[in-house]
Amino acid sequence: MSTRTDRVVADYLERLEDCLGTLPGATRRQLLEEIAEHIVEAREALDPEDEVGLLAILDALGDPEAIGEEALGAAPGTAPPRSDLFVPWLVLLGGFVFGVGWLVGIILLWSSATWRLRDKLLASLVVPGGLLFPVLLLGMGGAATTCTGSGGPGLLTVTHCTTHGFVLPLPLGIAVLLVTVLGPFLVAVHLDRVRRRA
Amino acid sequence: MVAGEDRDPVAQLRRGVAEPCVLALLRAGERYGFDLARELAGVGGLVAGEGTVYPLLARLRRRQLVETTWKESAQGPPRRYYRLTAKGKAELDAFVEQWQQFRSTVDAVLGGDR
Numbered sequence: 001m002s003t004r005t006d007r008v009v010a011d012y013l014e015r016l017e018d019c020l021g022t023l024p025g026a027t028r029r030q031l032l033e034e035i036a037e038h039i040v041e042a043r044e045a046l047d048p049e050d051e052v053g054l055l056a057i058l059d060a061l062g063d064p065e066a067i068g069e070e071a072l073g074a075a076p077g078t079a080p081p082r083s084d085l086f087v088p089w090l091v092l093l094g095g096f097v098f099g100v101g102w103l104v105g106i107i108l109l110w111s112s113a114t115w116r117l118r119d120k121l122l123a124s125l126v127v128p129g130g131l132l133f134p135v136l137l138l139g140m141g142g143a144a145t146t147c148t149g150s151g152g153p154g155l156l157t158v159t160h161c162t163t164h165g166f167v168l169p170l171p172l173g174i175a176v177l178l179v180t181v182l183g184p185f186l187v188a189v190h191l192d193r194v195r196r197r198a
Numbered sequence: 199m200v201a202g203e204d205r206d207p208v209a210q211l212r213r214g215v216a217e218p219c220v221l222a223l224l225r226a227g228e229r230y231g232f233d234l235a236r237e238l239a240g241v242g243g244l245v246a247g248e249g250t251v252y253p254l255l256a257r258l259r260r261r262q263l264v265e266t267t268w269k270e271s272a273q274g275p276p277r278r279y280y281r282l283t284a285k286g287k288a289e290l291d292a293f294v295e296q297w298q299q300f301r302s303t304v305d306a307v308l309g310g311d312r
Contacts, residue, residue, distance in 0.1 A: 035249060037277075041274075071253035
């Protein structure tokens with residue numbers, strides 16, 4: 001028994017719901033519920049088909065946008081984009097998606113108003129490629145050492161050892177690895193925390 | 199907030215006092231959310247519309263300045279009533295005191311050249 005006036009109410013509530021997109025679920029549900037109750041209550045004094053009366057009720061309630069602004073406590077259009085949700089994880093793990101994921105994360109990061117300049121710089125520099133960076137480093141660091149001995153029995157044995165590849169002294173290597181693994185993790189957690197506070 | 203409203207001091211003032219005004223409406227006892235919305239919007243100039251009273255109430259509830267109870271109504275579904283908590287009462291009393299000082303200060307400055 002969906003009448004024309006019921007549809008007007010449904011449209012209004014739908015517009016309101018769109019304006020509350022970033023509110024926590026429970027708060028959003030309760031707000032929608034209360035506004036819906038308000039409309040039901042106000043309509044009790046009216047004929048159910050009285051569209052003019054209904055429009056006056058909705059007009060007194062105000063624009064869904066205005067209610068949304070009050071609820072979000074922010075100017076319209078500054079509601080953070082949904083893509084913010086993925087940014088910390090793209091920056092951390094996106095490198096494994098053909099390296100492009102990280103780049104997408106960085107582009108989303110810089111285009112969002114959620115993070116400040118220093119967060120953006122930090123996330124871009126620590127470290128490029130996210131966790132892909134230490135993984136590549138490990139691959140390169142698997143340096144090979146080959147030794148060739150020359151000489152025979154009774155003679156002086158000369159051994160030549162050569163090391164191929166990119167090598168750091170062991171303690172330094174471990175330190176670099178730790179920093180490049182922990183760094184991106186801490187940065188991702190930091191980005192996520194800033195996002196939640198926004 | 200509309201862009202121009204940022205620079206409108208009265209609009210900003212209004213935002214600041216809407217919450218304590220809701221608390222004041224609850225001072226005499228618990229009220230039905232619908233009546234609160236109607237009354238607050240009815241006095242004019244305090245809130246943008248009846249609808250914006252609900253997010254405001256949600257904020258007060260989150261700060262534990264008000265609490266809600268359900269009550270059966272004679273006709274129709276149960277109704278959600280709002281009432282002041284002890285914390286809300288203390289906040290309201292503090293605001294009233296500050297407001298009186300603030301008002302006399304502003305009045306004195308504004309009326310200074312008369």
